[in-house]
Amino acid sequence: MTDKQNQFPQLFLRLALSVTMLSAVADRFGWWSKENSSWGNMASFKEYTRQLTFFLPENLSTFSAYAATFLEILFPLMLIVGYKTKVAAYGTGFLLLIFAVSMTLASGLKAPLNYSVWVGSASAFLLAVQRHYSFSIDQLNQK
Known part of the structure; x- marks a missing residue:
């Protein structure tokens, strides 16, 4: 796959x-x-x-709730602008992997499957191993 073929799916993955x-953060x-909310406030989260x-x-x-919230703001912003994309993608992958394992242990296998947490983690790891990041600050820094 050439970079031209890869650039739009890769951008779509970063944005998705x-x-x-960021939607999960907006929820907490x-x-x-209320009808579109899982938690609705930080206390419920x-x-x-x-x-x-x-x-x-x-x-x-409690610390992990705040740390997750911070990282769920930081990593997406990095992915959107394409700054240190590889770091942000690996961070996202590990964060979602931690969520998936915790959800599985606490709620059973169905919960993380319902929310596609395993898929999100795998997608982030796939993004992390890309060679180039189109439409990104990283791409500008390579020139």
Whole structure:
């Protein structure tokens, strides 16, 4: 596959991963309507995180909710503009992999399958191994 054939699917993947993660952040900030919301506020998201991280002490569980939120803002913004895309893609892949494993342990295999968390993680890892990132700051820095 040449770079020309790869550039639009790759951009679409960067945007799809980014919008998906930013949508989850918008949900926990209460920016989605009640009927379109899973959590609706940070307190509910922290409760959900506590369920997924039942194996952690409560203070680490709370920290993980805030850390996940920070990373779910940082990585998508990096992917959208194409800055340190490889780092952002690997970070996204590992973050989603952690979510998928935690969801599987806490809720069973169906939960992460319903939300395509495994697919998101695999997609991010596929993006991470690309040689070039079209329409990106990284591409500008290569010249």
